[in-house]
Amino acid sequence: MIKQISPLRQRMLDDMAFRNMSPATQKCYAYAVACFARYHRTPPDKLGIEHVRDYRLHLLSRGLKARSINPIVGALRFFYGTTLSNKALADQIGYARPEDTLPAVLTRDQVLALIKAEPDLMMRTIFITIYAAGLRISEVIRLSTRDINSERMVIHVRQAKGHKDRYVMLSEQHLAILRRYWKRRQPQGDLLFPGPLLNRPITSRSVQRAFRQAADDAGLEQAISPHTLRHSFATHLLEQGVDVRVIQVLLGHSNINSTARYARVAINTIRKIQSPLEPLVMELAEPD
DSSP: OOOOOOHHHHHHHHHHHHTTOOHHHHHHHHHHHHHHHHHHTSOGGGOOHHHHHHHHHHHHHTTOOHHHHHHHHHHHHHIIIIISOOHHHHHTSOOOOOOOOOOOOOOHHHHHHHHHHOOOHHHHHHHHHHHHHTOOHHHHTTOBGGGEETTTTEEEEEEETTTEEEEEEOOHHHHHHHHHHHHHHOOSSSBSSBOSSTTOBOOHHHHHHHHHHHHHHTTOOSOOOHHHHHHHHHHHHHHTTOOHHHHHHHHTOSSHHHHHGGGGTOHHHHHHSOOTTTTOOOOOOOOO
């Protein structure tokens, strides 16, 4: 039996579609509002700012951090401000201040160990592609054969976050790996990494599960995910001396500040900086 969608939920879905929001964002926002209503056991259009406050306290009590709460806040602001046309209420729902944490980054040896620990050819090639080109997991699973341009040696990333296209580099070694994978697996259709369903890519969850197992097998105990390979890509480029503005373009960042934070974890670059103490000639008496 097909579950009926309420008119209110359908209106919110239509509002998001009108604004060309990504399917992932639409799913996230609709789910967030549904959970909010389920918590209060009341339709969301009957709830107000005090109910939002109570729900946020509930989320905090569960240990959720700002990075998890803010997408929910975005969903509620959209629901009240756009779907219900109640901008005054939406403006009262403020975002949480995000934690200023450093991204997890692997060393080159750890990246190699992770790749070698993955026994499946498709998954191993996906990991390599994320690291070699700095792709998001949603971008790599949607790659098709037409996106791999061996003449210009670039990969065309289509309609990524923010509905933006971009090009990233395609190295000789990466191209050879992709060709070897294609020859051995010979996937049907245009998708580079198809899933079990016809004309559908492999799921992000499948990649995440395989990554976690490979990380465990490689002895990488820190909290990492496939996105860590993207962090490592950016950090290693910065350590190689690539201009941060070029890295910004490769990553598809709209704001340079999102890219500049990798300077805080580029350990090899930091180590090369001379301390202002070094030029000083100091003769210090031995302590008593």
